[in-house]
Structure formats: structure tokens, C-alpha cells
Amino acid sequence: MKPLAQCRLYTFVDTAYLHGRVPAQVARQLCAGGSDLIQLRAKTASADEVCRIADQILPVTRAANVRFVINDFCDVAIKVGAEICHLGQEDFFDAGFTNVSQVCGGKPTPLIGLSTHAPEQAQRALAAQPAYIAIGPVYATGTKPTAKPVTLDYVRWDKANVKIPWFAIGGINLQTIEAVLEAGATRICVVSAILNAKDIAAECQKYRKHLDATLAADGAAT
Numbered sequence: 001m002k003p004l005a006q007c008r009l010y011t012f013v014d015t016a017y018l019h020g021r022v023p024a025q026v027a028r029q030l031c032a033g034g035s036d037l038i039q040l041r042a043k044t045a046s047a048d049e050v051c052r053i054a055d056q057i058l059p060v061t062r063a064a065n066v067r068f069v070i071n072d073f074c075d076v077a078i079k080v081g082a083e084i085c086h087l088g089q090e091d092f093f094d095a096g097f098t099n100v101s102q103v104c105g106g107k108p109t110p111l112i113g114l115s116t117h118a119p120e121q122a123q124r125a126l127a128a129q130p131a132y133i134a135i136g137p138v139y140a141t142g143t144k145p146t147a148k149p150v151t152l153d154y155v156r157w158d159k160a161n162v163k164i165p166w167f168a169i170g171g172i173n174l175q176t177i178e179a180v181l182e183a184g185a186t187r188i189c190v191v192s193a194i195l196n197a198k199d200i201a202a203e204c205q206k207y208r209k210h211l212d213a214t215l216a217a218d219g220a221a222t
Contacts, residue, residue, distance in 0.1 A: 001065045001083070004111070004131055007036035008211045010069075010167050010189040011204060013057060014143070015042040017195035024056040026200060031064035033194075033204020039069035039086060041191075047073050054080040069113070074104045084131065086113040089121060092128070099128050117150055119157050126164065133162065134189060137170020138180055143191050144170065152183040159184025174206060181214045 011030045013023050023040070030038050038061055042050050050073050058080055061068040069084040070077035077085040085103070092114055097103060100112040111131035116122040125133050135158050137147050149170065158166050168180050169189035180188060190207055197203035 001067055002036055004067070004165050007067065007165070008187050008215070009035050009204070009208055010037045010039065010169075010187065011035040011194055012039045012041050012189070012191045013053075014191055014195060015045060015053070016143075017192055019195075022056075023053050024060050026195070027057045027060045028064075029200035030194070030204055031060060031066050033201040034208035035066055035204060037067045037069055037084070039071055039084075039189075040082075041071040043071075047076055051076045051079060054082060058082065070110075074109065074112075077110045078104060082110055084111045084113055085109070086115070086134070088115045089117070089125075093124070097128070100130050117147070118154065119161070122158065122162060126162065130164070132165040132167060133158075134167045134169050136168055136189075138168050139171025139176055141171040141192070152179060155180060155183040155185050174210075177207065177210050181210065186211070186215065186218075 013026050018026065027038055040050065040054055040057060042053060054070060054076060058068055067083045069086050070082045071086050072091055074085045103109055103112055113132045113134060114125040114128065114130045115134045116125050122133060135150065135154055137144050137149055138152065138155060140149050155168055165187060167187040167189045168185040172180055172188050172190050173193035194200060194203045
């Protein structure tokens with residue numbers, strides 16, 4: 001698998017956007033499209049249901065050398081052998097954690113990623129020593145309808161201040177991706193814009209090409 005620092009395209013198997021499709025098949029299409037990480041997000045599911053779906057997805061991601069992320073459920077991530085668990089501010093800090101080593105009662109844990117929505121949250125998250133942070137929502141998004149957009153200003157702040165891998169998320173689509181990349185992002189998360197496409201793999205490849213072209217241009221410039 002790629003080192004996390006080399007991972008650029010972060011996609012999702014979100015049960016709210018399956019549209020009747022089989023989770024493992026969606027994961028297979030995301031892998032074919034060039035995803036570096038795939039997160040299982042199932043906000044209304046029980047831990048047992050998340051575990052069942054994860055067991056179906058993990059062989060797909062392993063075969064493609066793509067990192068698998070479990071949202072919210074660290075115990076499930078440990079049980080199925082996922083490489084990463086992603087936690088929101090409320091799941092981490094409101095639960096009393098101050099360092100990622102405390103998650104899951106000190107058991108051997110997967111890597112931990114944390115969500116952030118402002119510079120102050122990013123600074124607090126960085127002190128907790130996560131493997132990466134997500135920053136957003138950059139734009140309004142139906143995935144998080146009540147969340148206030150952090151705007152491109154927060155993207156620029158992270159570009160200037162965050163040294164670990166960080167991923168911009170929220171409202172990123174083919175109309176907004178260039179502005180996000182121009183603001184300094186080199187890693188992005190895309191949820192509904194890919195999952196709502198008829199051809200997930202082909203849609204995923206479009207974002208991969210944007211990222212690769214930007215990185216190539218930056219390399220040429222330096």
C-alpha cells in the first residue's frame with residue numbers, strides 16, 4: 001500500500017448513497033477508479049451491521065492495495081483489520097480523548113484520522129497526533145446539511161500551517177475541484193459526486209486525473 005503521505009484520493013462507501021448497489025461492488029469500482037483510501041460510512045447502522053459490511057469490503061481493498069477506513073467504530077476497525085479509523089470532533093474530544101493512543105482502551109489500534117472545521121480545531125487535533133486530518137466542509141454539502149462551509153480560506157490556512165497529511169472534504173465536485181486545488185489542497189475526499197454517478201469507476205478517474213495533473217504541474221514548477 002502507498003504510504004499515507006502519498007495518498008491523494010479519498011473516497012467513500014456511504015450507505016446513504018448506495019442506491020441499491022452492493023457495498024463490495026461499489027468498493028471494487030472505487031478501487032478501479034484510482035482511490036487511495038476508501039471509507040465505510042454508515043451513520044444509521046449498528047456496530048454489527050458495520051462489521052458485516054466491512055467484512056465484505058476488506059478483501060476488495062486488500063486485493064487492490066487500497067487503505068480501508070472505518071468511520072466512527074474503532075472496535076470494528078480492530079476486529080476486521082481495517083488500516084484506519086476516522087473520528088469526528090465529538091467522537092474524539094467529547095469522548096474525553098486527548099491523544100490517539102487512548103482510543104480503544106489502549107489496544108493495538110489502526111491509524112486514526114480526525115475531522116476538523118476551523119484552525120483552532122486543527123491545532124487541537126494536531127496535538128492529539130493523528131495520522132491525518134480532514135478539513136471541511138469546504139462548500140455546502142448534502143452529506144453534512146447542517147454544517148457551515150469552512151470556505152477556501154481554511155484550505156489556505158491548512159496549506160500554510162499543517163505538516164501532516166490533510167484532506168479537503170465537502171462539496172468537492174468537478175466544478176469546484178480546481179478552486180480547491182488552487183487554494184493549496186493536494187488531497188481530497190469526494191463522497192456524493194462520485195457515488196451518485198452511473199459509472200463510479202469512470203467518475204473516480206476524473207478526480208484522479210485532476211490530482212495527478214496538479215501534482216505534475218507543481219513538480220514541473222519546482
